Amino acid sequence: MGEIDEMPNLVVDANIQSALADFELPTELGFGRVLVPVMYRCDYADGVWQSGHLGALEPLSISPAAKVLQYGHQVFEGLKAYKTGLNAPQLFRPEMNAQRLASSAERIDMPCVSTAHFMQAVEAVVKVCDAFIPTESGQSLYLRPYIMGTEADLGLGRSDTYTFIVLASPSEIIQKGTMKVLIERERSRVAIGGTGDVKLGSNYTAGIASARRANEQGFNQSIWLDPESRKMIEELSGMNFFAVIDGELHTPALLGSILPGITRDSIVQLAFAMGYKVVERSINIDTLLAQIGSGQCREVFACGTAAVITPISEFGEYDGTRYPLAEPEGIITAELKGALVDIQEGRAADNFGWAHPVIG
Ligand SMILES: Cc1ncc(COP(=O)(O)O)c(C=O)c1O
Numbered sequence: 001m002g003e004i005d006e007m008p009n010l011v012v013d014a015n016i017q018s019a020l021a022d023f024e025l026p027t028e029l030g031f032g033r034v035l036v037p038v039m040y041r042c043d044y045a046d047g048v049w050q051s052g053h054l055g056a057l058e059p060l061s062i063s064p065a066a067k068v069l070q071y072g073h074q075v076f077e078g079l080k081a082y083k084t085g086l087n088a089p090q091l092f093r094p095e096m097n098a099q100r101l102a103s104s105a106e107r108i109d110m111p112c113v114s115t116a117h118f119m120q121a122v123e124a125v126v127k128v129c130d131a132f133i134p135t136e137s138g139q140s141l142y143l144r145p146y147i148m149g150t151e152a153d154l155g156l157g158r159s160d161t162y163t164f165i166v167l168a169s170p171s172e173i174i175q176k177g178t179m180k181v182l183i184e185r186e187r188s189r190v191a192i193g194g195t196g197d198v199k200l201g202s203n204y205t206a207g208i209a210s211a212r213r214a215n216e217q218g219f220n221q222s223i224w225l226d227p228e229s230r231k232m233i234e235e236l237s238g239m240n241f242f243a244v245i246d247g248e249l250h251t252p253a254l255l256g257s258i259l260p261g262i263t264r265d266s267i268v269q270l271a272f273a274m275g276y277k278v279v280e281r282s283i284n285i286d287t288l289l290a291q292i293g294s295g296q297c298r299e300v301f302a303c304g305t306a307a308v309i310t311p312i313s314e315f316g317e318y319d320g321t322r323y324p325l326a327e328p329e330g331i332i333t334a335e336l337k338g339a340l341v342d343i344q345e346g347r348a349a350d351n352f353g354w355a356h357p358v359i360g
Contacts, residue, residue, distance in 0.1 A: 006049070007116050008042055010124060013055030025132055031174040031306060032142060035167060036129045040121040043150075044111055044162035052117075054124045057167070063152030067159040072202035073149035075104035078305045079262075080140040080171075081126045081358065083133040084345040089126050089141070091356040092305075092344050094119060096262045101145060104198035109158045110147055118145065121166045126358045129168045137345060142171040142306070146201075174238075174306040178313035178328045179220035181236065181302075183285060184210050185317070188227035189237065196234070196257035207237040219316060221302075225285060226257065232282045239302035239310070240264035243288055244332045246296055253280040263303040263340070269352060270339050276332070289315065289323050299330035301337075308344075309337040 019037045026034060035057060042052040067073040077097045081089040098118035105112040113121075122143055126133075133141040144167040149159030189206050190196030196203065210222040223241065226232040233252055235241050240261040242251045249271045254260050271278050291297040292315070300312045313328035342348035343355065 007114070007120065008049045009051040010120060011051050011053050013053050015056040016054060016128065019056035020128070023132065025134060025170055029134060029139065029170055029172050031171045032144075032169050034171070035169050036132050036141075038125065038128055038168065040125050040164075040166040042113075042117075042121065042164045044164070045160070047111075049111070049113070049117065049164070052121060052124075052164075054128060060163070062150050062163075065152040065154055067149035067151055067153065070154060071149075071156060072200070072205065073108065073110070073159060074146060074201040075101060075108065075110060076144060076146035076199055076201060077101045077104075079122070079143050079145075080305055080344070081129075081133055081143060082140045082345050083130075083135050084137050084139070084347075085135070086346040086357075088357045088359050089130060089133050090344075090346060091122065091126070091358060093262050093266070093354045094122060094356050096265075097145070100199060100260070100262075101147070104200060105147055107195060107198045108200065110149065111162060113145075113147065113164050117164075121145065121164070123358050125166045125168050127360065129170075132168075132170055134170050134172075137341070138173050138308075140171060140344075142169045143167070144169065171306075173308050173310070175220060175310045178311045179302070180218065180314045180316065181312050182210075182214040182217060182219040182222045182316050182318070184214075184222040184224055185230060188230075189224045189234070190257045191227055192257060194227075194257065197254070197259060199259060204237060211237060213318075217316070217318070223285075223315070226282075231284050231286065233285050233288065234258045235261075236302050239304035239307045241283075242267065242301050242303065243283065243291075243297050244299040244330065245288075245291055247332070248277040248279055249332070250279045250281065250283055252283055255282075261304055263305060263308070266340060266352075266354065267303055267309070267336055271336060273351075274335070274339065292323050292325060295326055298326040299328065299333045300325060301333045308341060309333060 102112035151159035
């Protein structure tokens with residue numbers, strides 16, 4: 001569909017101050033567990049987005065027959081507002097999240113939210129949550145914008161009504177330290193020509209059972225291979241992938257089945273500016289495992305908004321074979337992470353124009 005909507009009015013509901021009055025940040029944040037008790041909500045009906053509301057976080061009332069409940073008719077985003085050592089909170093490349101949400105919506109025939117509307121909603125939430133943005137390095141306000149089809153109709157097809165919501169969760173990095181990754185050789189997350197390059201809730205549901213099997217075997221996550229040959233590395237369930245091979249940075253090319261991560265794109269640009277050779281190509285898992293064995297590949301890492309840059313300490317197979325990395329927290333991984341986080345948290349000059357301060 002992909003029509004451009006008029007900018008909806010923003011209404012601030014009277015219940016918002018009482019919702020925030022008793023809220024305090026807990027000492028243990030974790031990731032995505034704590035919600036600031038406010039939300040932005042905008043409903044789509046009669047072909048237009050209606051007024052947007054910034055109000056108290058409340059349960060939703062939707063029909064049990066809503067399309068989102070029947071067919072997972074939902075798209076979402078994840079981005080962070082940082083306030084470490086900064087007076088005003090800042091977002092990191094939020095327009096890219098807006099554009100990706102629009103692509104995701106278009107892919108499943110949902111009305112998209114314009115970049116201006118997305119920014120209005122996200123900025124309104126950040127401003128009202130200002131006092132609850134944690135300020136230690138590694139902490140931030142994780143924002144979760146999403147759109148879902150709410151029409152009560154069991155027939156398969158687009159919805160006549162939608163709801164766009166933005167939630168806010170003071171959070172830490174999702175995975176502290178390094179992680180162990182299980183190579184998923186049996187199942188696939190996406191199909192060729194499918195929806196792997198957009199952000200649908202249903203893509204993530206497809207990975208839940210694999211993640212559980214990985215956890216049961218002592219791994220933090222699974223890594224997905226391409227659905228055709230089952231040989232080429234794609235990505236993790238919520239993170240893109242990089243390997244440092246002979247001092248060069250290699251990452252799977254964007255061939256349509258993996259998510260074009262904003263962190264991935266930022267790392268490619270940063271690494272290039274730092275003088276590293278960056279190669280975007282198909283990476284054969286078995287070749288990479290051999291290179292890990294020979295010491296040609298000593299560092300690999302995953303990246304994403306939630307993960308930032310998380311080093312991988314070990315790959316493993318279901319049969320118990322393990323492939324430990326020689327330098328899981330190696331120099332190049334640390335250098336890239338430092339450069340990225342310094343821009344996100346406002347310590348370094350933002351030569352790329354990525355920071356987006358939220359003023360007022
Ligand atoms: C499947 C998948 N790959 C990669 C990423 C990393 O994307 P980004 O860096 O934009 O957060 C995410 C997170 O959104 C993801 O869900």
